[in-house]
Amino acid sequence: xxxxxxxxxxxxxMDELAxxxxxxxxxxxxxxxxxxxxxxxxxxxxxxxxLSGLAVMALYPVLLFQLSGIPARTCFHKLRIVLPxxxxxxxFNPFFDRSPLLYLGTVPVSGGVISxxxxxxxxxxCLTASFLLIAATPIDSLCAALRRLHVPSLLVTxxxxxxxxxxxxxxxxxxxxxxxxxxxPGQKGIHISAWGSFLGQLLxxxxxxxxxxxxxMLLRGYHGHFHYAAVNPFRPADGAYLVCCIAVFxxxxxxxxxxxxxxxxxx
Amino acid sequence: xxxxxxxxxxxxKDTPVLQDxxxxxxAGESVGLIGANGAGKSTLMKLLLGLLQGQGEILVxxxxxxxxxxxxxxxxxxxxLQNSDHQMFxxxxxxxxxxxxxxxxxxxxxxxxxxxxVLEQLGLTALKHRHNHKISGGEKRMAAIATVLAxxxxxxxxxxxxxxxxxxxxxxxxxxxxxxxxxxxxxxxDLDMILDTCDRVILLSxxxxxxxxxxxxxxxxxxxxxxxxxxxxxxLAGRE
Ligand SMILES: Nc1ncnc2c1ncn2[C@@H]1O[C@H](COP(=O)(O)OP(=O)(O)O)[C@@H](O)[C@H]1O
Ligand SMILES: [Mg+2]
Numbered sequence: 001x002x003x004x005x006x007x008x009x010x011x012x013x014m015d016e017l018a019x020x021x022x023x024x025x026x027x028x029x030x031x032x033x034x035x036x037x038x039x040x041x042x043x044x045x046x047x048x049x050x051l052s053g054l055a056v057m058a059l060y061p062v063l064l065f066q067l068s069g070i071p072a073r074t075c076f077h078k079l080r081i082v083l084p085x086x087x088x089x090x091x092f093n094p095f096f097d098r099s100p101l102l103y104l105g106t107v108p109v110s111g112g113v114i115s116x117x118x119x120x121x122x123x124x125x126c127l128t129a130s131f132l133l134i135a136a137t138p139i140d141s142l143c144a145a146l147r148r149l150h151v152p153s154l155l156v157t158x159x160x161x162x163x164x165x166x167x168x169x170x171x172x173x174x175x176x177x178x179x180x181x182x183x184x185p186g187q188k189g190i191h192i193s194a195w196g197s198f199l200g201q202l203l204x205x206x207x208x209x210x211x212x213x214x215x216x217m218l219l220r221g222y223h224g225h226f227h228y229a230a231v232n233p234f235r236p237a238d239g240a241y242l243v244c245c246i247a248v249f250x251x252x253x254x255x256x257x258x259x260x261x262x263x264x265x266x267x
Numbered sequence: 268x269x270x271x272x273x274x275x276x277x278x279x280k281d282t283p284v285l286q287d288x289x290x291x292x293x294a295g296e297s298v299g300l301i302g303a304n305g306a307g308k309s310t311l312m313k314l315l316l317g318l319l320q321g322q323g324e325i326l327v328x329x330x331x332x333x334x335x336x337x338x339x340x341x342x343x344x345x346x347x348l349q350n351s352d353h354q355m356f357x358x359x360x361x362x363x364x365x366x367x368x369x370x371x372x373x374x375x376x377x378x379x380x381x382x383x384x385v386l387e388q389l390g391l392t393a394l395k396h397r398h399n400h401k402i403s404g405g406e407k408r409m410a411a412i413a414t415v416l417a418x419x420x421x422x423x424x425x426x427x428x429x430x431x432x433x434x435x436x437x438x439x440x441x442x443x444x445x446x447x448x449x450x451x452x453x454x455x456x457d458l459d460m461i462l463d464t465c466d467r468v469i470l471l472s473x474x475x476x477x478x479x480x481x482x483x484x485x486x487x488x489x490x491x492x493x494x495x496x497x498x499x500x501x502x503l504a505g506r507e
Contacts, residue, residue: 012398139358140358164358209353212348221338221342
Protein backbone atom coordinates (compact mmCIF):
# COMPACT_ATOMS: atom_id res chain seq x y z
CA UNK A 1 0.00 0.00 0.00
CA UNK A 2 1.35 3.43 -0.83
CA UNK A 3 0.76 6.47 1.38
CA UNK A 4 -2.37 7.72 -0.32
CA UNK A 5 -3.89 4.27 -0.30
CA UNK A 6 -3.23 4.25 3.41
CA UNK A 7 -5.04 7.54 3.72
CA UNK A 8 -7.90 6.13 1.74
CA UNK A 9 -8.22 3.02 3.82
CA UNK A 10 -8.02 5.22 6.91
CA UNK A 11 -11.10 7.06 5.67
CA UNK A 12 -12.85 3.81 4.95
CA UNK A 13 -11.84 2.59 8.40
CA MET A 14 -13.72 5.50 9.93
CA ASP A 15 -16.75 4.57 7.84
CA GLU A 16 -16.46 1.03 9.03
CA LEU A 17 -16.03 1.96 12.68
CA ALA A 18 -19.14 4.08 12.31
CA UNK A 19 -21.07 1.19 10.80
CA UNK A 20 -20.46 -1.11 13.78
CA UNK A 21 -23.17 -2.04 16.25
CA UNK A 22 -23.16 -1.06 19.92
CA UNK A 23 -25.42 0.73 22.37
CA UNK A 24 -23.55 3.93 21.56
CA UNK A 25 -23.84 3.43 17.80
CA UNK A 26 -27.57 2.90 18.19
CA UNK A 27 -28.09 6.22 19.96
CA UNK A 28 -29.75 8.95 17.97
CA UNK A 29 -27.16 11.12 16.18
CA UNK A 30 -28.74 14.31 17.53
CA UNK A 31 -28.38 13.03 21.10
CA UNK A 32 -24.75 12.16 20.48
CA UNK A 33 -24.02 15.45 18.78
CA UNK A 34 -25.57 17.51 21.58
CA UNK A 35 -23.87 15.49 24.31
CA UNK A 36 -20.52 15.95 22.59
CA UNK A 37 -21.08 19.69 22.32
CA UNK A 38 -22.11 19.86 25.97
CA UNK A 39 -19.05 17.86 26.94
CA UNK A 40 -16.70 20.13 25.05
CA UNK A 41 -18.29 23.22 26.59
CA UNK A 42 -18.01 21.75 30.06
CA UNK A 43 -14.38 20.78 29.60
CA UNK A 44 -13.42 24.15 28.18
CA UNK A 45 -15.23 26.02 30.95
CA UNK A 46 -13.04 24.61 33.72
CA UNK A 47 -10.70 27.20 35.24
CA UNK A 48 -7.03 26.97 34.43
CA UNK A 49 -6.04 25.63 37.84
CA UNK A 50 -8.89 23.11 38.19
CA LEU A 51 -6.86 20.13 37.11
CA SER A 52 -8.43 17.62 39.49
CA GLY A 53 -11.94 18.49 38.33
CA LEU A 54 -10.86 18.09 34.72
CA ALA A 55 -9.29 14.72 35.39
CA VAL A 56 -12.67 13.35 36.39
CA MET A 57 -14.11 14.41 33.02
CA ALA A 58 -11.91 11.74 31.44
CA LEU A 59 -14.49 9.25 32.68
CA TYR A 60 -16.72 10.09 29.71
CA PRO A 61 -14.36 9.05 26.92
CA VAL A 62 -13.23 6.04 28.94
CA LEU A 63 -16.81 4.84 29.32
CA LEU A 64 -17.57 5.55 25.68
CA PHE A 65 -14.58 3.53 24.49
CA GLN A 66 -15.83 0.65 26.62
CA LEU A 67 -19.45 0.83 25.50
CA SER A 68 -18.87 1.46 21.81
CA GLY A 69 -16.15 -1.13 21.37
CA ILE A 70 -14.03 1.41 19.50
CA PRO A 71 -10.42 0.63 20.37
CA ALA A 72 -8.74 3.52 22.20
CA ARG A 73 -5.56 2.53 20.40
CA THR A 74 -7.15 3.34 17.02
CA CYS A 75 -8.23 6.70 18.33
CA PHE A 76 -4.83 7.78 19.56
CA HIS A 77 -3.15 6.33 16.53
CA LYS A 78 -5.35 8.42 14.25
CA LEU A 79 -4.95 11.54 16.37
CA ARG A 80 -1.17 11.15 16.68
CA ILE A 81 -0.49 14.06 14.35
CA VAL A 82 -2.88 16.59 15.90
CA LEU A 83 -2.44 15.64 19.53
CA PRO A 84 1.10 17.02 19.94
CA UNK A 85 0.01 20.29 18.34
CA UNK A 86 -2.85 20.65 20.77
CA UNK A 87 -0.60 19.75 23.67
CA UNK A 88 1.98 22.32 22.59
CA UNK A 89 -0.47 25.17 23.17
CA UNK A 90 0.26 25.51 26.89
CA UNK A 91 3.96 24.86 26.67
CA PHE A 92 5.04 28.37 27.65
CA ASN A 93 2.75 28.80 30.62
CA PRO A 94 5.34 27.58 33.16
CA PHE A 95 7.65 30.44 32.12
CA PHE A 96 5.06 33.14 32.63
CA ASP A 97 3.31 31.97 35.76
CA ARG A 98 5.97 31.04 38.32
CA SER A 99 4.15 31.66 41.57
CA PRO A 100 3.98 28.37 43.53
CA LEU A 101 0.42 27.08 43.75
CA LEU A 102 0.84 23.93 45.76
CA TYR A 103 3.56 21.73 47.20
CA LEU A 104 4.11 18.09 46.32
CA GLY A 105 5.90 17.15 49.51
CA THR A 106 8.39 19.97 49.62
CA VAL A 107 8.64 20.60 45.87
CA PRO A 108 6.77 23.74 44.85
CA VAL A 109 4.54 23.39 41.77
CA SER A 110 3.94 26.68 40.00
CA GLY A 111 0.61 27.84 38.64
CA GLY A 112 2.14 27.76 35.16
CA VAL A 113 2.77 24.04 35.32
CA ILE A 114 -0.78 23.36 36.49
CA SER A 115 -2.32 25.56 33.81
CA UNK A 116 -0.13 23.95 31.16
CA UNK A 117 -1.29 20.52 32.25
CA UNK A 118 -4.93 21.56 32.34
CA UNK A 119 -4.71 23.02 28.83
CA UNK A 120 -3.18 19.78 27.60
CA UNK A 121 -5.85 17.70 29.27
CA UNK A 122 -8.57 19.92 27.83
CA UNK A 123 -7.18 19.52 24.33
CA UNK A 124 -6.89 15.77 24.59
CA UNK A 125 -10.37 15.38 26.06
CA CYS A 126 -12.06 17.52 23.42
CA LEU A 127 -10.28 15.79 20.55
CA THR A 128 -11.08 12.37 21.93
CA ALA A 129 -14.74 13.25 22.40
CA SER A 130 -15.01 14.54 18.82
CA PHE A 131 -13.28 11.45 17.52
CA LEU A 132 -15.69 9.24 19.42
CA LEU A 133 -18.64 11.10 17.93
CA ILE A 134 -17.39 10.63 14.37
CA ALA A 135 -16.29 7.06 14.93
CA ALA A 136 -19.65 6.02 16.36
CA THR A 137 -21.89 7.91 13.91
CA PRO A 138 -22.01 7.43 10.14
CA ILE A 139 -21.27 10.70 8.34
CA ASP A 140 -24.67 10.61 6.65
CA SER A 141 -26.55 10.34 9.95
CA LEU A 142 -24.42 13.12 11.34
CA CYS A 143 -25.32 15.32 8.40
CA ALA A 144 -28.96 14.37 8.75
CA ALA A 145 -28.77 15.38 12.42
CA LEU A 146 -27.21 18.72 11.52
CA ARG A 147 -30.02 19.34 9.06
CA ARG A 148 -32.61 18.57 11.72
CA LEU A 149 -30.93 21.13 13.94
CA HIS A 150 -31.48 23.62 11.09
CA VAL A 151 -27.85 23.99 10.10
CA PRO A 152 -28.08 25.40 6.54
CA SER A 153 -28.32 22.76 3.85
CA LEU A 154 -25.46 24.32 1.91
CA LEU A 155 -23.03 23.89 4.82
CA VAL A 156 -24.07 20.33 5.48
CA THR A 157 -23.81 19.35 1.81
CA UNK A 158 -20.41 20.98 1.72
CA UNK A 159 -19.31 18.95 4.72
CA UNK A 160 -20.54 15.73 3.18
CA UNK A 161 -19.04 16.38 -0.24
CA UNK A 162 -15.70 17.40 1.25
CA UNK A 163 -15.64 14.16 3.17
CA UNK A 164 -16.36 12.25 -0.03
CA UNK A 165 -14.13 14.33 -2.23
CA UNK A 166 -11.08 13.79 -0.08
CA UNK A 167 -11.58 10.12 -0.92
CA UNK A 168 -11.71 10.81 -4.65
CA UNK A 169 -8.54 12.93 -4.60
CA UNK A 170 -6.55 10.43 -2.58
CA UNK A 171 -7.66 7.66 -4.90
CA UNK A 172 -6.34 9.59 -7.90
CA UNK A 173 -3.04 10.24 -6.12
CA UNK A 174 -2.72 6.59 -5.33
CA UNK A 175 -3.43 5.47 -8.90
CA UNK A 176 -0.93 7.98 -10.27
CA UNK A 177 1.87 7.22 -7.83
CA UNK A 178 1.48 3.54 -8.55
CA UNK A 179 1.61 4.15 -12.29
CA UNK A 180 4.67 6.35 -11.80
CA UNK A 181 6.52 3.90 -9.61
CA UNK A 182 5.91 0.98 -11.93
CA UNK A 183 7.82 2.85 -14.59
CA UNK A 184 10.46 4.39 -12.32
CA PRO A 185 11.64 1.46 -10.22
CA GLY A 186 14.08 2.09 -7.43
CA GLN A 187 13.15 5.75 -7.14
CA LYS A 188 12.09 7.05 -3.79
CA GLY A 189 8.99 9.22 -4.09
CA ILE A 190 8.45 11.24 -7.21
CA HIS A 191 11.39 12.96 -8.81
CA ILE A 192 11.23 16.73 -8.53
CA SER A 193 11.38 17.13 -12.32
CA ALA A 194 8.05 15.31 -12.61
CA TRP A 195 6.22 17.30 -9.94
CA GLY A 196 4.84 19.92 -12.29
CA SER A 197 3.25 17.51 -14.71
CA PHE A 198 2.22 15.24 -11.86
CA LEU A 199 0.34 17.98 -10.03
CA GLY A 200 -1.14 19.28 -13.28
CA GLN A 201 -2.38 15.83 -14.19
CA LEU A 202 -3.71 15.29 -10.70
CA LEU A 203 -5.69 18.49 -10.90
CA UNK A 204 -7.09 17.68 -14.34
CA UNK A 205 -7.94 14.14 -13.37
CA UNK A 206 -9.60 15.10 -10.10
CA UNK A 207 -11.58 17.80 -11.89
CA UNK A 208 -12.61 15.33 -14.56
CA UNK A 209 -13.68 12.86 -11.98
CA UNK A 210 -15.47 15.42 -9.90
CA UNK A 211 -17.32 16.52 -13.01
CA UNK A 212 -18.26 12.98 -13.96
CA UNK A 213 -19.38 12.26 -10.43
CA UNK A 214 -21.43 15.40 -10.38
CA UNK A 215 -22.96 14.47 -13.74
CA UNK A 216 -23.74 11.07 -12.35
CA MET A 217 -25.48 12.72 -9.39
CA LEU A 218 -27.49 14.95 -11.71
CA LEU A 219 -28.45 11.99 -13.85
CA ARG A 220 -29.90 10.38 -10.79
CA GLY A 221 -32.07 13.29 -9.88
CA TYR A 222 -29.83 15.28 -7.53
CA HIS A 223 -31.28 18.75 -7.18
CA GLY A 224 -29.38 20.46 -4.46
CA HIS A 225 -30.10 18.50 -1.35
CA PHE A 226 -29.25 15.07 -0.10
CA HIS A 227 -31.59 12.48 1.18
CA TYR A 228 -29.56 11.22 4.03
CA ALA A 229 -29.68 7.65 5.23
CA ALA A 230 -32.80 6.93 7.24
CA VAL A 231 -32.41 8.05 10.83
CA ASN A 232 -34.30 6.12 13.46
CA PRO A 233 -36.82 8.08 15.47
CA PHE A 234 -35.70 9.76 18.67
CA ARG A 235 -36.44 7.19 21.40
CA PRO A 236 -36.95 7.83 25.11
CA ALA A 237 -33.59 6.15 25.66
CA ASP A 238 -31.93 8.81 23.51
CA GLY A 239 -33.58 11.53 25.57
CA ALA A 240 -32.51 9.82 28.79
CA TYR A 241 -28.93 9.57 27.53
CA LEU A 242 -28.93 13.24 26.61
CA VAL A 243 -30.39 14.44 29.92
CA CYS A 244 -28.25 12.14 32.10
CA CYS A 245 -25.03 13.07 30.36
CA ILE A 246 -25.69 16.78 30.64
CA ALA A 247 -26.70 16.42 34.30
CA VAL A 248 -23.55 14.48 35.10
CA PHE A 249 -21.39 17.00 33.25
CA UNK A 250 -22.99 19.81 35.26
CA UNK A 251 -22.43 17.91 38.48
CA UNK A 252 -18.79 17.25 37.67
CA UNK A 253 -18.35 20.87 36.71
CA UNK A 254 -19.73 22.43 39.86
CA UNK A 255 -18.93 19.79 42.47
CA UNK A 256 -15.33 18.77 42.74
CA UNK A 257 -15.86 15.04 42.95
CA UNK A 258 -12.18 14.21 43.05
CA UNK A 259 -11.64 16.38 46.10
CA UNK A 260 -14.78 15.04 47.74
CA UNK A 261 -13.69 11.45 47.24
CA UNK A 262 -10.22 12.30 48.42
CA UNK A 263 -11.53 13.77 51.64
CA UNK A 264 -13.84 10.82 52.24
CA UNK A 265 -10.98 8.37 51.77
CA UNK A 266 -8.50 10.28 53.89
CA UNK A 267 -10.87 10.65 56.78
CA UNK B 268 -39.25 7.54 -27.85
CA UNK B 269 -35.80 8.79 -28.85
CA UNK B 270 -35.11 10.76 -31.96
CA UNK B 271 -31.92 12.34 -33.32
CA UNK B 272 -32.40 14.96 -36.04
CA UNK B 273 -29.28 16.03 -37.93
CA UNK B 274 -27.11 15.97 -34.83
CA UNK B 275 -23.46 16.99 -35.11
CA UNK B 276 -20.89 17.43 -32.42
CA UNK B 277 -17.20 18.18 -32.03
CA UNK B 278 -15.03 18.53 -28.93
CA UNK B 279 -12.49 20.61 -30.78
CA LYS B 280 -12.99 22.77 -33.83
CA ASP B 281 -12.32 21.07 -37.17
CA THR B 282 -12.40 17.54 -35.73
CA PRO B 283 -16.04 16.51 -35.87
CA VAL B 284 -16.83 13.50 -33.72
CA LEU B 285 -20.45 13.06 -34.83
CA GLN B 286 -21.73 14.33 -38.17
CA ASP B 287 -25.32 14.81 -39.14
CA UNK B 288 -26.83 11.83 -37.35
CA UNK B 289 -30.52 11.07 -37.73
CA UNK B 290 -32.38 8.05 -36.36
CA UNK B 291 -35.40 7.06 -34.29
CA UNK B 292 -35.76 4.50 -31.57
CA UNK B 293 -39.29 3.44 -30.65
CA ALA B 294 -40.58 2.58 -27.20
CA GLY B 295 -39.68 -0.95 -26.12
CA GLU B 296 -36.96 -1.40 -28.74
CA SER B 297 -33.60 -2.84 -27.80
CA VAL B 298 -30.91 -1.23 -29.90
CA GLY B 299 -27.21 -1.99 -30.04
CA LEU B 300 -24.86 0.88 -30.79
CA ILE B 301 -21.68 -0.58 -32.18
CA GLY B 302 -18.48 0.86 -33.52
CA ALA B 303 -14.72 0.72 -33.04
CA ASN B 304 -12.97 2.58 -30.21
CA GLY B 305 -13.35 6.29 -30.73
CA ALA B 306 -16.31 5.92 -33.09
CA GLY B 307 -18.36 8.27 -30.90
CA LYS B 308 -20.63 5.87 -28.99
CA SER B 309 -20.07 7.45 -25.58
CA THR B 310 -20.32 10.91 -27.07
CA LEU B 311 -23.69 10.09 -28.59
CA MET B 312 -25.00 8.94 -25.22
CA LYS B 313 -23.74 12.04 -23.45
CA LEU B 314 -25.51 14.22 -26.00
CA LEU B 315 -28.72 12.34 -25.37
CA LEU B 316 -28.34 12.89 -21.63
CA GLY B 317 -27.65 16.57 -22.10
CA LEU B 318 -24.15 16.25 -20.65
CA LEU B 319 -22.83 17.67 -23.92
CA GLN B 320 -24.47 20.13 -26.30
CA GLY B 321 -24.15 19.90 -30.07
CA GLN B 322 -25.94 21.06 -33.20
CA GLY B 323 -29.22 19.59 -34.32
CA GLU B 324 -32.15 18.35 -32.31
CA ILE B 325 -32.56 15.45 -29.92
CA LEU B 326 -36.02 14.43 -28.74
CA VAL B 327 -36.95 12.15 -25.87
CA UNK B 328 -40.64 11.31 -25.65
CA UNK B 329 -41.34 14.33 -27.84
CA UNK B 330 -39.37 16.65 -25.54
CA UNK B 331 -36.40 18.42 -27.08
CA UNK B 332 -33.26 18.07 -24.97
CA UNK B 333 -32.48 21.53 -23.63
CA UNK B 334 -31.62 23.10 -20.30
CA UNK B 335 -35.25 23.59 -19.40
CA UNK B 336 -36.31 20.01 -20.12
CA UNK B 337 -33.27 18.27 -18.65
CA UNK B 338 -34.80 17.32 -15.28
CA UNK B 339 -37.83 15.81 -17.04
CA UNK B 340 -35.67 13.98 -19.53
CA UNK B 341 -33.10 12.68 -17.10
CA UNK B 342 -35.83 11.27 -14.98
CA UNK B 343 -36.73 8.95 -17.85
CA UNK B 344 -33.19 7.90 -18.69
CA UNK B 345 -31.03 5.56 -16.66
CA UNK B 346 -27.39 5.60 -17.72
CA UNK B 347 -24.72 3.05 -16.88
CA LEU B 348 -21.45 4.93 -17.37
CA GLN B 349 -18.52 3.42 -19.18
CA ASN B 350 -16.40 3.95 -16.07
CA SER B 351 -18.10 2.71 -12.92
CA ASP B 352 -15.63 4.58 -10.71
CA HIS B 353 -17.32 7.72 -11.95
CA GLN B 354 -20.76 6.39 -11.32
CA MET B 355 -20.59 5.33 -7.70
CA PHE B 356 -20.19 8.24 -5.35
CA UNK B 357 -21.68 7.06 -2.09
CA UNK B 358 -19.72 5.02 0.46
CA UNK B 359 -21.65 1.80 0.06
CA UNK B 360 -23.47 0.02 -2.75
CA UNK B 361 -26.74 0.29 -0.85
CA UNK B 362 -26.48 4.04 -0.38
CA UNK B 363 -25.72 4.47 -4.05
CA UNK B 364 -28.75 2.44 -4.96
CA UNK B 365 -31.21 4.43 -2.85
CA UNK B 366 -29.88 7.76 -4.08
CA UNK B 367 -31.95 8.09 -7.26
CA UNK B 368 -35.27 6.69 -6.03
CA UNK B 369 -35.23 8.96 -2.97
CA UNK B 370 -34.42 11.96 -5.12
CA UNK B 371 -37.39 11.12 -7.30
CA UNK B 372 -39.70 10.95 -4.36
CA UNK B 373 -40.13 7.19 -4.13
CA UNK B 374 -41.03 6.19 -0.57
CA UNK B 375 -38.39 4.59 1.61
CA UNK B 376 -40.34 1.36 1.82
CA UNK B 377 -40.65 0.97 -1.90
CA UNK B 378 -37.02 1.97 -2.36
CA UNK B 379 -35.92 -0.79 0.02
CA UNK B 380 -38.05 -3.30 -1.88
CA UNK B 381 -36.62 -2.23 -5.21
CA UNK B 382 -33.07 -2.43 -3.91
CA UNK B 383 -33.55 -5.94 -2.59
CA UNK B 384 -35.32 -7.13 -5.73
CA VAL B 385 -32.62 -5.77 -8.03
CA LEU B 386 -29.79 -7.18 -5.90
CA GLU B 387 -31.53 -10.54 -5.92
CA GLN B 388 -32.01 -10.44 -9.68
CA LEU B 389 -28.34 -9.65 -10.28
CA GLY B 390 -27.14 -12.08 -7.63
CA LEU B 391 -25.50 -9.27 -5.67
CA THR B 392 -27.18 -9.59 -2.29
CA ALA B 393 -23.79 -10.13 -0.63
CA LEU B 394 -22.56 -6.81 -2.04
CA LYS B 395 -25.30 -4.67 -0.47
CA HIS B 396 -23.38 -3.14 2.39
CA ARG B 397 -19.90 -3.39 0.93
CA HIS B 398 -17.78 -0.30 0.48
CA ASN B 399 -17.62 0.95 -3.08
CA HIS B 400 -13.87 1.31 -3.12
CA LYS B 401 -13.29 -2.12 -1.66
CA ILE B 402 -15.02 -4.10 -4.38
CA SER B 403 -13.43 -5.28 -7.60
CA GLY B 404 -13.86 -3.55 -10.95
CA GLY B 405 -16.32 -6.16 -12.16
CA GLU B 406 -18.32 -6.07 -8.95
CA LYS B 407 -18.44 -2.31 -9.20
CA ARG B 408 -19.78 -2.55 -12.73
CA MET B 409 -22.51 -4.90 -11.54
CA ALA B 410 -23.30 -2.51 -8.69
CA ALA B 411 -23.48 0.40 -11.14
CA ILE B 412 -25.98 -1.53 -13.23
CA ALA B 413 -27.95 -2.22 -10.06
CA THR B 414 -28.11 1.49 -9.16
CA VAL B 415 -29.62 2.24 -12.55
CA LEU B 416 -32.12 -0.62 -12.45
CA ALA B 417 -33.27 0.54 -9.02
CA UNK B 418 -34.24 3.85 -10.64
CA UNK B 419 -36.71 2.02 -12.88
CA UNK B 420 -36.23 4.48 -15.75
CA UNK B 421 -38.22 4.35 -18.98
CA UNK B 422 -35.09 4.11 -21.09
CA UNK B 423 -31.92 2.30 -20.14
CA UNK B 424 -28.63 3.43 -21.64
CA UNK B 425 -25.57 1.30 -21.11
CA UNK B 426 -22.07 2.20 -22.20
CA UNK B 427 -20.03 -0.97 -22.60
CA UNK B 428 -21.80 -2.78 -19.79
CA UNK B 429 -19.90 -6.05 -20.20
CA UNK B 430 -16.35 -4.76 -20.38
CA UNK B 431 -14.62 -5.71 -17.10
CA UNK B 432 -17.06 -8.56 -16.41
CA UNK B 433 -16.19 -12.23 -16.10
CA UNK B 434 -18.19 -14.71 -18.22
CA UNK B 435 -20.53 -15.54 -15.36
CA UNK B 436 -21.50 -11.94 -14.59
CA UNK B 437 -21.56 -11.15 -18.29
CA UNK B 438 -24.20 -13.83 -18.72
CA UNK B 439 -26.22 -12.43 -15.81
CA UNK B 440 -26.12 -8.98 -17.37
CA UNK B 441 -27.18 -10.36 -20.75
CA UNK B 442 -30.10 -12.20 -19.18
CA UNK B 443 -31.07 -9.12 -17.21
CA UNK B 444 -31.01 -6.88 -20.28
CA UNK B 445 -33.16 -9.42 -22.14
CA UNK B 446 -35.67 -9.57 -19.31
CA UNK B 447 -36.23 -5.81 -19.28
CA UNK B 448 -39.23 -4.37 -21.07
CA UNK B 449 -37.92 -0.80 -21.23
CA UNK B 450 -36.40 0.85 -24.26
CA UNK B 451 -32.72 -0.02 -24.31
CA UNK B 452 -29.73 1.51 -26.05
CA UNK B 453 -26.55 -0.43 -25.50
CA UNK B 454 -23.15 0.73 -26.72
CA UNK B 455 -20.53 -1.95 -27.03
CA UNK B 456 -18.03 -3.72 -29.20
CA ASP B 457 -18.91 -6.99 -27.50
CA LEU B 458 -20.88 -8.08 -30.57
CA ASP B 459 -21.85 -11.45 -29.11
CA MET B 460 -23.60 -9.64 -26.29
CA ILE B 461 -25.29 -7.28 -28.74
CA LEU B 462 -26.47 -10.24 -30.78
CA ASP B 463 -27.99 -11.80 -27.66
CA THR B 464 -29.66 -8.66 -26.35
CA CYS B 465 -30.62 -6.45 -29.28
CA ASP B 466 -33.01 -6.72 -32.20
CA ARG B 467 -31.61 -3.76 -34.01
CA VAL B 468 -28.08 -2.44 -34.48
CA ILE B 469 -26.76 1.00 -35.37
CA LEU B 470 -23.20 0.91 -36.63
CA LEU B 471 -21.23 4.11 -36.04
CA SER B 472 -18.08 4.78 -37.95
CA UNK B 473 -16.10 8.00 -38.06
CA UNK B 474 -18.99 9.96 -36.72
CA UNK B 475 -21.58 8.70 -39.17
CA UNK B 476 -24.14 5.94 -39.25
CA UNK B 477 -22.62 3.27 -41.48
CA UNK B 478 -25.50 0.86 -41.10
CA UNK B 479 -28.82 0.62 -39.27
CA UNK B 480 -30.90 -2.52 -39.38
CA UNK B 481 -31.79 -5.87 -37.84
CA UNK B 482 -29.02 -7.25 -35.61
CA UNK B 483 -29.06 -10.66 -37.29
CA UNK B 484 -28.29 -9.12 -40.67
CA UNK B 485 -25.70 -6.55 -39.74
CA UNK B 486 -23.77 -8.76 -37.36
CA UNK B 487 -23.54 -11.46 -40.03
CA UNK B 488 -22.08 -9.11 -42.63
CA UNK B 489 -18.37 -9.82 -42.39
CA UNK B 490 -17.40 -7.36 -45.12
CA UNK B 491 -19.33 -4.51 -43.53
CA UNK B 492 -17.95 -5.14 -40.05
CA UNK B 493 -14.38 -5.49 -41.20
CA UNK B 494 -14.65 -2.32 -43.25
CA UNK B 495 -15.35 -0.57 -39.94
CA UNK B 496 -12.64 -2.16 -37.79
CA UNK B 497 -14.76 -4.88 -36.24
CA UNK B 498 -15.04 -8.65 -36.47
CA UNK B 499 -17.91 -11.09 -36.70
CA UNK B 500 -19.29 -12.20 -33.32
CA UNK B 501 -17.50 -15.38 -32.14
CA UNK B 502 -20.64 -17.43 -32.25
CA LEU B 503 -21.17 -16.61 -35.92
CA ALA B 504 -17.53 -16.66 -37.03
CA GLY B 505 -17.40 -20.43 -37.55
CA ARG B 506 -20.45 -20.81 -39.73
CA GLU B 507 -21.32 -18.50 -42.53
N1 LIG C 1 -13.23 15.12 -23.60
C1 LIG C 1 -12.81 14.98 -24.89
N2 LIG C 1 -12.11 15.95 -25.48
C2 LIG C 1 -11.71 15.83 -26.77
N3 LIG C 1 -11.94 14.74 -27.53
C3 LIG C 1 -12.62 13.73 -26.98
C4 LIG C 1 -13.09 13.79 -25.63
N4 LIG C 1 -13.74 12.64 -25.35
C5 LIG C 1 -13.67 11.90 -26.49
N5 LIG C 1 -13.00 12.54 -27.47
C6 LIG C 1 -12.77 12.06 -28.84
O1 LIG C 1 -14.02 11.81 -29.44
C7 LIG C 1 -14.00 10.62 -30.19
C8 LIG C 1 -15.16 9.71 -29.77
O2 LIG C 1 -14.98 9.29 -28.42
P1 LIG C 1 -16.00 8.34 -27.69
O3 LIG C 1 -17.36 8.85 -27.91
O4 LIG C 1 -15.55 8.22 -26.28
O5 LIG C 1 -15.78 6.96 -28.47
P2 LIG C 1 -16.28 5.51 -28.11
O6 LIG C 1 -17.10 5.58 -26.88
O7 LIG C 1 -17.05 5.09 -29.31
O8 LIG C 1 -15.07 4.66 -27.95
C9 LIG C 1 -12.63 10.00 -29.97
O9 LIG C 1 -11.87 10.20 -31.13
C10 LIG C 1 -12.04 10.75 -28.81
O10 LIG C 1 -10.68 10.92 -29.03
MG1 LIG D 1 -16.92 4.80 -25.10
